[in-house]
Amino acid sequence: MIDFDSAVALVLTEARPLPCETVALGAAADRVLAVDLRARGDAPRAAVSAMDGYAVRDVDLGTFPARLPITTVAFAGRADVPVLPGGTCARVFTGGPVPHGADRIVVQEIVGRDGDMAVFEVTPGPGKHIRASGSDFRAGDTLLRAGTALGFRAMVTAAAADVTTLSVVRRPRIVILGTGDELAEPGQALETPGSIPESVSFGVAALARQCGGEVVDRRRLTDTPELLGAAARRALDEADLVVVTGGASVGEKDYARSMFTPLGLEMIFSKVAIKPGKPVWFGRAGGKLVLGLPGNPTSALVTARLFMAPLVAGLAGRDPSALLSWRDMTLTAPLKPCGDRETFERGRLVGGGVAPLSVQDSATQMALATADVLIRRRPGATALDAGDTALVLDF
Numbered sequence: 001m002i003d004f005d006s007a008v009a010l011v012l013t014e015a016r017p018l019p020c021e022t023v024a025l026g027a028a029a030d031r032v033l034a035v036d037l038r039a040r041g042d043a044p045r046a047a048v049s050a051m052d053g054y055a056v057r058d059v060d061l062g063t064f065p066a067r068l069p070i071t072t073v074a075f076a077g078r079a080d081v082p083v084l085p086g087g088t089c090a091r092v093f094t095g096g097p098v099p100h101g102a103d104r105i106v107v108q109e110i111v112g113r114d115g116d117m118a119v120f121e122v123t124p125g126p127g128k129h130i131r132a133s134g135s136d137f138r139a140g141d142t143l144l145r146a147g148t149a150l151g152f153r154a155m156v157t158a159a160a161a162d163v164t165t166l167s168v169v170r171r172p173r174i175v176i177l178g179t180g181d182e183l184a185e186p187g188q189a190l191e192t193p194g195s196i197p198e199s200v201s202f203g204v205a206a207l208a209r210q211c212g213g214e215v216v217d218r219r220r221l222t223d224t225p226e227l228l229g230a231a232a233r234r235a236l237d238e239a240d241l242v243v244v245t246g247g248a249s250v251g252e253k254d255y256a257r258s259m260f261t262p263l264g265l266e267m268i269f270s271k272v273a274i275k276p277g278k279p280v281w282f283g284r285a286g287g288k289l290v291l292g293l294p295g296n297p298t299s300a301l302v303t304a305r306l307f308m309a310p311l312v313a314g315l316a317g318r319d320p321s322a323l324l325s326w327r328d329m330t331l332t333a334p335l336k337p338c339g340d341r342e343t344f345e346r347g348r349l350v351g352g353g354v355a356p357l358s359v360q361d362s363a364t365q366m367a368l369a370t371a372d373v374l375i376r377r378r379p380g381a382t383a384l385d386a387g388d389t390a391l392v393l394d395f
């Protein structure tokens with residue numbers, strides 16, 4: 001049995017980005033850029049107006065009011081850049097090309113109209129309201145670096161590069177295998193004597209997706225060795241990461257590890273000194289990763305959060321350590337001393353602090369929905385009072 005930090009270190013060693021693939025720009029949101037992205041053109045392409053108004057030459061605004069004939073109109077999208085003859089002005093709109101020869105845009109709020117004449121009543125002020133060509137970026141500029149997470153802001157930058165596709169890190173394909181004779185598809189458990197709804201895979205799948213994974217399938221498997229072996233083989237064929245839940249402990253039908261043994265399972269770790277989740281295990285088979293989570297729902301979700309979340313994020317090209325950023329918080333209620341296993345109590349955020357949930361049973365499903373954070377307790381840690389600080393991680 002290894003300690004928590006050693007287990008995390010072993011997971012992080014495997015949490016490296018998968019190879020890249022090319023996807024349509026619109027499908028790239030929430031992916032991670034695999035190569036630097038360079039701009040195809042200048043932005044803006046030509047000098048453009050930053051305001052709706054009139055383009056003028058400064059020399060033509062000697063005295064006020066100044067009356068200038070409007071000789072052309074430049075809406076955004078006009079393909080040519082007109083020339084502004086001296087002694088005239090141009091009607092321009094935001095994003096429209098600034099005519100050659102114009103020095104500034106005067107906002108329309110301070111310009112009157114008299115037919116085709118614009119009447120400049122007052123000095124326009126210091127702002128020229130012109131965005132120079134290439135003032136945002138130039139053709140060939142690196143707009144986004146490899147490794148950038150394509151969140152909603154970066155998607156705008158990527159699209160501005162004027163490309164149709166992006167090279168992104170492939171999403172890890174994940175197959176979730178839920179083992180246990182007692183498991184029924186939710187909606188069918190009550191009608192099936194002895195069964196319970198298979199709940200864990202739904203949480204594991206949601207978390208995997210949130211971390212950048214592609215959940216290929218969730219499969220329920222009975223504890224039948226021949227069937228488990230075939231299911232393990234198929235899952236390894238289809239997935240980068242197989243997450244198997246249940247059957248991780250020492251029961252007579254705990255087959256989660258042994259179903260992968262004929263497929264060459266090499267253990268990376270096989271138990272961790274934590275509570276809950278001691279039976280969690282991690283290995284490699286057929287060149288793929290296999291993570292075994294304990295069956296108890298809270299144990300499964302705590303270990304999924306601690307180990308699977310950074311693993312999936314890292315495979316997807318994200319920073320796995322961002323999912324392990326523990327922070328100090330003030331306790332609003334006391335904590336009991338910790339036993340000899342590193343313990344992750346479930347806590348709730350209350351009024352700027354954190355309180356442990358009253359239910360800490362590793363089998364609870366109901367209390368899971370009320371937990372916001374994990375509270376980390378080192379082995380042998382003494383009791384803490386309200387007002388003391390504790391390390392927490394978003395859960």
Ligand SMILES: Nc1nc2c(c(=O)[nH]1)N[C@H]1C(S)=C(S)[C@@H](COP(=O)(O)OP(=O)(O)OC[C@H]3O[C@@H](n4cnc5c(N)ncnc54)[C@H](O)[C@@H]3O)O[C@H]1N2
Nearest residue numbers: 178180198199200201246247248249254278294295296299
């Ligand atoms: N003699 C010992 N017994 C147990 C030990 C031990 O060290 N010695 N460890 C305990 C710990 S800690 C845990 S955690 C559990 C985990 O065991 P398994 O991974 O083998 O889990 P199962 O026995 O398959 O299931 C445990 C529990 O969870 C329910 N379950 C399982 N899968 C699901 C699912 N997908 N959805 C909903 N509920 C699920 C299952 O019905 C059981 O009630 O072992 C202790 N025992």
Ligand code: MOO
Nearest residue numbers: 276277278299362
């Ligand atoms: O992992 Mo078991 O988590 O202590 O119930």
